[in-house]
Amino acid sequence: xxxxxxxxxxxxxxxxxxxxxxxxxxxxxxxxxxxxxxxxxxxxxxxxxxxxxxxxxxxxxxxxxxxxxxxxxxxxxxxxxxxxxxxxxxxxxxxxxxxxxxxxxxxxxxxxxxxxxxxxxxxxxxxxxxxxxxxxxxxxxxxxxxxxxxxxxxxxxxxxxxxxxxxxxxxxxxxxxxxxxxxxxxxxxxxxxxxxxxxxxxxxxxxxxxxxxxxxxxxxxxxxxxxxxxxxxxxxxxxxxxxxxxxxxxxxxxxxxxxxxxxxxxxxxxxxxxxxxxxxxxxxxxxxxxxxxxxxxxxxxxxxxxxxxxxxxxxxxxxxxxxxxxx
Amino acid sequence: xxxxxxxxxxxxxxxxxxxxxxxxxxxxxxxxxxxxxxxxxxxxxxxxxxxxxxxxxxxxxxxxxxxxxxxxxxxxxxxxxxxxxxxxxxxxxxxxxxxxxxxxxxxxxxxxxxxxxxxxxxxxxxxxxxxxxxxxxxxxxxxxxxxxxxxxxxxxxxxxxxxxxxxxxxxxxxxxxxxxxxxxxxxxxxxxxxxxxxxxxxxxxxxxxxxxxxxxxxxxxxxxxxxxxxxxxxxxxxxxxxxxxxxxxxxxxxxxxxxxxxxxxxxxxxxxxxxxxxxxxxxxxxxxxxxxxxxxxxxxxxxxxxxxxxxxxxxxxxxxxxxxxxxxxxxxxxxxxxxxxxxxxxxxxxxxxxxxxxxxxxxxxxxxxxxxxxxxxxxxxxxxxxxxxxxxxxxxxxxxxxxxxxxxxxxxxxxxxxxxxxxxxxxxxxxxxxxxxxxxxxxxxxxxxxxxxxxxxxxxxxxxxxxxxxxxxxxxxxxxxxxxxxxxxxxxxx
Numbered sequence: 001x002x003x004x005x006x007x008x009x010x011x012x013x014x015x016x017x018x019x020x021x022x023x024x025x026x027x028x029x030x031x032x033x034x035x036x037x038x039x040x041x042x043x044x045x046x047x048x049x050x051x052x053x054x055x056x057x058x059x060x061x062x063x064x065x066x067x068x069x070x071x072x073x074x075x076x077x078x079x080x081x082x083x084x085x086x087x088x089x090x091x092x093x094x095x096x097x098x099x100x101x102x103x104x105x106x107x108x109x110x111x112x113x114x115x116x117x118x119x120x121x122x123x124x125x126x127x128x129x130x131x132x133x134x135x136x137x138x139x140x141x142x143x144x145x146x147x148x149x150x151x152x153x154x155x156x157x158x159x160x161x162x163x164x165x166x167x168x169x170x171x172x173x174x175x176x177x178x179x180x181x182x183x184x185x186x187x188x189x190x191x192x193x194x195x196x197x198x199x200x201x202x203x204x205x206x207x208x209x210x211x212x213x214x215x216x217x218x219x220x221x222x223x224x225x226x227x228x229x230x231x232x233x234x235x236x237x238x239x240x241x242x243x244x245x246x247x248x249x250x251x252x253x254x255x256x257x258x259x260x261x262x263x264x265x266x267x268x269x270x271x272x273x274x275x276x277x278x279x280x281x282x283x284x285x286x287x288x289x290x291x292x293x294x295x296x297x298x299x300x301x302x303x304x305x306x307x308x309x310x311x312x313x314x315x316x317x318x319x320x321x322x323x324x325x326x327x
Numbered sequence: 328x329x330x331x332x333x334x335x336x337x338x339x340x341x342x343x344x345x346x347x348x349x350x351x352x353x354x355x356x357x358x359x360x361x362x363x364x365x366x367x368x369x370x371x372x373x374x375x376x377x378x379x380x381x382x383x384x385x386x387x388x389x390x391x392x393x394x395x396x397x398x399x400x401x402x403x404x405x406x407x408x409x410x411x412x413x414x415x416x417x418x419x420x421x422x423x424x425x426x427x428x429x430x431x432x433x434x435x436x437x438x439x440x441x442x443x444x445x446x447x448x449x450x451x452x453x454x455x456x457x458x459x460x461x462x463x464x465x466x467x468x469x470x471x472x473x474x475x476x477x478x479x480x481x482x483x484x485x486x487x488x489x490x491x492x493x494x495x496x497x498x499x500x501x502x503x504x505x506x507x508x509x510x511x512x513x514x515x516x517x518x519x520x521x522x523x524x525x526x527x528x529x530x531x532x533x534x535x536x537x538x539x540x541x542x543x544x545x546x547x548x549x550x551x552x553x554x555x556x557x558x559x560x561x562x563x564x565x566x567x568x569x570x571x572x573x574x575x576x577x578x579x580x581x582x583x584x585x586x587x588x589x590x591x592x593x594x595x596x597x598x599x600x601x602x603x604x605x606x607x608x609x610x611x612x613x614x615x616x617x618x619x620x621x622x623x624x625x626x627x628x629x630x631x632x633x634x635x636x637x638x639x640x641x642x643x644x645x646x647x648x649x650x651x652x653x654x655x656x657x658x659x660x661x662x663x664x665x666x667x668x669x670x671x672x673x674x675x676x677x678x679x680x681x682x683x684x685x686x687x688x689x690x691x692x693x694x695x696x697x698x699x700x701x702x703x704x705x706x707x708x709x710x711x712x713x714x715x716x717x718x719x720x721x722x723x724x725x726x727x728x729x730x731x732x733x734x735x736x737x738x739x740x741x742x743x744x745x746x747x748x749x750x751x752x753x754x755x756x757x758x759x760x761x762x763x764x765x766x767x768x769x770x771x772x773x774x775x776x777x778x779x780x781x782x783x784x785x786x787x788x789x790x791x792x793x794x795x796x797x798x799x800x801x802x803x804x805x806x807x808x809x810x811x812x813x814x815x816x817x818x819x820x821x
Contacts, residue, residue, distance in 0.1 A: 001610055001612075002594060002598055002610055003609045004595070006611045101574070104401060104583075105573075105574050105583075106583075107587060108583055108587040108591075108592070112400075115400075115401060116399060119401055123399070316611045321600065321602075
């Protein structure tokens with residue numbers, strides 16, 4: 001497959017996953033606004049922005065502000081920035097727009113169904129403003145966006161030929177997932193250390209963002225033990241959204257790619273294999289009372305995935321021409 | 328059914344009820360659906376009856392749905408403004424244009440004859456130049472043409488084919504079909520031909536079946552076959568790619584569409600490289616040799632080492648690989664010299680010279696301002712003529728005399744006097760008209776037709792074309808960049 005097209009698919013995977021993740025982060029925060037005390041809302045914003053690695057725009061997140069002022073001054077502006085602001089590359093609409101622009105450039109490498117799914121979702125969102133949805137249920141709009149991402153993933157899965165394009169789409173999706181989950185866990189543990197007593201709501205909210213509350217309840221009953229939640233989201237092999245599951249899939253895809261072309265450099269695979277080994281060797285043997293140790297491992301996995309981007313570019317997308325091309 | 332028929336377009340005949348209530352035939356213009364007596368041509372009767380029995384609202388709704396489906400499918404073209412690039416659809420008029428198979432066969436023969444002569448001409452001027460030596464065409468017209476590429480001299484192409492994909496614009500007046508211009512560089516519009524067919528066919532299924540409309544859906548396969556046959560060396564599975572300037576090009580949708588139809592990659596200059604005289608594309612599994620490039624990039628941008636040095640769109644060394652015969656480029660560089668608006672006027676002479684045949688399809692009468700007599704006539708009759716710059720296309724740089732203000736005509740006359748060889752003039756064409764859907768029912772609008780002709784080992788044409796329509800009442804400008812739209816075009820047995 002043409003390298004540029006593979007690169008486009010890789011970024012479609014990343015941006016679509018990011019769109020879904022940011023949507024779920026905001027849904028959680030908007031729900032908190034309905035019935036949580038202002039301190040929780042404040043910490044919620046901190047977790048959100050820390051996870052995204054950005055800062056809120058032009059808004060003073062002062063937890064001492066009274067409830068009404070807080071709602072009027074901040075929530076609308078922040079939500080607008082995170083959903084509709086075209087200059088914010090992480091905004092939900094921007095993610096859809098960028099994924100769609102990538103898709104537009106490589107339409108001969110994606111199926112008609114994938115294009116239609118993505119294009120229609122984008123067109124439906126494009127002409128909406130926060131004002132249009134604010135008075136009713138802004139969460140519905142975001143739930144629809146998250147659903148569009150899942151639909152796109154399902155349509156891709158059911159219609160796309162299993163060639164290199166498919167592999168790179170999946171790498172992008174799962175790489176973004178690992179980065180998102182590990183960033184969220186890192187932010188959350190920094191704000192709510194597992195050893196400290198916290199209201200259950202914070203940990204329930206974390207599971208809600210990842211849409212795994214009921215899966216967790218089925219496994220651990222209704223008690224949201226912080227250690228169990230971290231274990232579940234980071235290292236559970238059966239949980240599709242866990243960092244470990246996503247890393248395992250990336251590893252499998254990279255193996256498939258190099259199996260087709262044994263002379264291809266295996267550097268990206270090495271990075272991922274090392275990170276995966278951590279789940280088997282170091283993670284089970286860590287001191288479970290020590291958040292710092294857990295955070296170091298979470299950071300390590302996050303870092304491996306951040307590096308993967310560069311390694312893929314060097315090996316598949318923008319590689320140097322060193323050898324004599326085939327005659 | 329009869330509709331109004333008179334010379335001034337007013338309604339004074341027996342009226343039907345329905346879509347065509349206010350439609351009238353004007354004798355000045357050939358009508359594609361109704362005779363001068365206001366009756367539908369026999370091959371259009373079924374269509375007219377069917378359309379007339381439909382509530383106009385349902386047709387408008389259908390049209391709106393089709394336009395929505397174009398947006399959903401991304402069938403758009405880009406329009407750049409000062410601050411951003413907008414995606415727009417080319418409006419479609421749902422009422423199809425019909426032509427008898429017998430008339431189409433005449434067009435088919437004329438177009439094949441024309442492309443054959445044009446390819447012989449291009450081979451000749453870049454090699455022996457016999458037509459110039461024999462004084463059929465002025466030497467300075469060719470060598471002075473901005474589209475002439477001296478770099479092409481001495482290059483013999485397989486089968487002598489310089490133009491593999493041609494889009495010829497045809498107009499029809501009361502005397503019949505005429506060639507308005509040949510597009511021999513990177514003709515566009517074929518994706519809209521196919522998209523319009525898909526949309527209209529799905530909305531007129533029964534009519535389509537009853538008419539046994541000739542199929543055009545195999546265009547992609549035919550184009551792929553044409554490009555495969557250009558491969559300059561023996562290979563079972565040639566690597567063919569579409570070279571696009573990128574997503575900001577107004578025809579980008581078409582580039583992707585064609586790549587998808589043919590099942591090939593669409594590449595940009597940055598995806599290709601030349602090594603030891605061969606062209607490769609960068610793939611996820613290493614470099615892959617490219618055999619044929621269907622370029623949708625203008626000549627001057629394809630290779631910065633040979634043509635425009637600061638081109639970011641091209642591939643350094645591509646022309647060298649082409650010259651060595653290691654890669655085919657369609658259309659070959661330098662074909663633009665044959666669709667220059669001055670050279671156009673000599674195509675009938677080319678046909679006589681190379682094929683010893685009379686042209687099947689006539690040209691539109693053309694005055695070359697480089698000739699003193701034609702210049703004088705043009706300047707004296709600017710209010711009656713359409714004047715065009717020889718190197719422009721897309722409706723840009725032209726003066727439609729009858730519609731221009733005296734000031735605009737004076738200003739244009741000054742430009743002509745400064746550089747007469749850069750202008751040609753033609754009579755204002757009485758482009759044929761046909762019914763188009765408006766909120767008030769059917770109304771006459773002017774149309775033209777761009778069929779697409781493919782040549783490699785043989786010449787092929789799918790029976791159809793991109794029918795362009797000037798959607799504004801009275802307008803003669805059909806270009807999509809200037810408010811034109813499209814129609815489906817049906818070749819039907821009578």
